[in-house]
Amino acid sequence: MILTRTAATFPPPVMEARRWLDGITHPADRPLMNVSQAAPVDPPPQGLRQAIADATLNDDAAHLYGPVLGMDDLRSELARQTSAHYTGEVTATQTCITSGCNQAFAAAIATLCTEGDEVILPTPWYFNHKMWLDMSGVTSIPLPAGGDMLPDPTQAAALITGKTRAIALVTPNNPTGTEYPDGLVQAFFDLARAHGIALIVDETYRDFDSRSGPPHRLFQDANWQDTLIHLYSFSKAYRLTGHRVGAMIASEERLAEVEKFLDTVAICPGQLGQHGALWGMQNLQQWLAGERDEILTRRAAITENMPKLAAKGWRLLGLGGYFAYMHHPFSVSSAALAPALVKSASVLCLPGTMFYPSDDPAGATQLRIAFANLDAAGISDLFDRLAAIDPT
CATH class of the missing domain: 3.40.640.10 (Type I PLP-dependent aspartate aminotransferase-like (Major domain))
Structure with missing residues (x-):
């Protein structure tokens, strides 16, 4: 098989992350929270x-x-x-x-x-x-x-x-x-x-x-x-x-x-x-304004819940649009942490290593959370799950 231009780049990150779900089951009281992709899950208005x-x-x-x-x-x-x-x-x-x-x-x-x-x-x-x-x-x-x-x-x-x-x-x-x-x-x-x-x-x-x-x-x-x-x-x-x-x-x-x-x-x-x-x-301009208000409400929920994680050494680096960008306190790289969170917390998010050159160590300390599909209660639950994991 001859590989040319496509071999010059890496596999699609979201598809790679989805493969971390293979063979994993989640407790009934802790369903999967998929905060890996910035895409609405609801259909368009009627x-x-x-x-x-x-x-x-x-x-x-x-x-x-x-x-x-x-x-x-x-x-x-x-x-x-x-x-x-x-x-x-x-x-x-x-x-x-x-x-x-x-x-x-x-x-x-x-x-x-x-x-x-x-x-x-x-x-x-x-x-x-x-x-x-x-x-x-x-x-x-x-x-x-x-x-x-x-x-x-x-x-x-x-x-x-x-x-x-x-x-x-x-x-x-x-x-x-x-x-x-x-x-x-x-x-x-x-x-x-x-x-x-x-x-x-x-x-x-x-x-x-x-x-x-x-x-x-x-x-x-x-x-x-x-x-x-x-x-x-x-x-x-x-x-x-x-x-x-x-x-x-x-x-x-x-x-x-x-x-x-x-x-x-x-x-x-x-x-x-x-x-x-x-x-x-x-x-749909009025409807879209309502969608914006809801996203901003969820953004505010990120800020309100952040003290739970800050107490464990997390830092919020960026917030807006569909994303919260985090600095995590763990000794392992985010490339290992992100798939581990699927098992330990039923959370699927993307590691910062997916957003940096391979030789840049900054990504190892970061995680991207796409929060747009979580309501305020879901965001609170997400932060509780992450806060329950002690930094090592």
């Missing part, structure tokens, strides 16, 4: 499901190839709402719909990089970004976050070389949950522009940001499109993970290149998921 059903039954075109860059109505609605949310100016022709946000990142890299190029990724990084760069022959340049889980633009500037093509940020961050301040995002934008490279900003968890108002002002720049590539996901907002609907906002010139990539790998994003996303954008 109205959205009905919209998909109606399109399935009544719109013959929904079963055919659609536009490579996505449905015109959805692109227009995305442009309108993005402009309103950021008090900036985005046109429909600067948007495209992709088969999930990961595909949007892949398409962006395909337009930016060739083999041997470099992209700066803050660490801890989102592992699927690292995996795609590996498989593209692009070198990931780690930019270690500080103790506040924020990357430093000054340190990033020192990493830029003649091979650097982009800096990629995720805010609210995956895995740390940290919400990047407006001024920090602006500083990275200014840095990228000054060096003639792209700034990729993945805002998959934008709809659950705790701040009011625009999280940044990049779209208010009249020439944002010369530097910014913005990524978004409908999956978290409207519970459409299985339909794979994401988006990219970039210059028309870049989207002409993106079209080549998308036509080759998927031809078009799924039509039914796009109908669902459009209906959601047009009808």
Whole structure:
């Protein structure tokens, strides 16, 4: 068997973690808590499901190839709402719909990089970004976050070389949950522009940001499109993970290149998921605000329960979006601790080692907890389980 680009990267972390469940049974009074994946487990609201059903039954075109860059109505609605949310100016022709946000990142890299190029990724990084760069022959340049889980633009500037093509940020961050301040995002934008490279900003968890108002002002720049590539996901907002609907906002010139990539790998994003996303954008804003409030309530429950773990030596490094990012007090690496927690506490979470280069020891002390599917009582139970394990 000849292995090429796929052998350059590691196995999918969430799939690896699921294998830790094989052969494990849990006590009836301690069911499994799966906090390993940042994905809603509930189906979309009834109205959205009905919209998909109606399109399935009544719109013959929904079963055919659609536009490579996505449905015109959805692109227009995305442009309108993005402009309103950021008090900036985005046109429909600067948007495209992709088969999930990961595909949007892949398409962006395909337009930016060739083999041997470099992209700066803050660490801890989102592992699927690292995996795609590996498989593209692009070198990931780690930019270690500080103790506040924020990357430093000054340190990033020192990493830029003649091979650097982009800096990629995720805010609210995956895995740390940290919400990047407006001024920090602006500083990275200014840095990228000054060096003639792209700034990729993945805002998959934008709809659950705790701040009011625009999280940044990049779209208010009249020439944002010369530097910014913005990524978004409908999956978290409207519970459409299985339909794979994401988006990219970039210059028309870049989207002409993106079209080549998308036509080759998927031809078009799924039509039914796009109908669902459009209906959601047009009808579920009040519902989405309620979903945000619930996530913020669960985030508050993390803070309220943290003293239970702090007393045992745990530290909360980052919190936001769907994530709580923890420093654990155990002497073993998180790579061994995480699978052990499945047996000892019936908790499935991801070790920090999955978010760092293999030679960076920081990940060994960290765990990611995706708390979005736990209510306040579940979060309290989770922290009780973790606190019951004495550090060794």
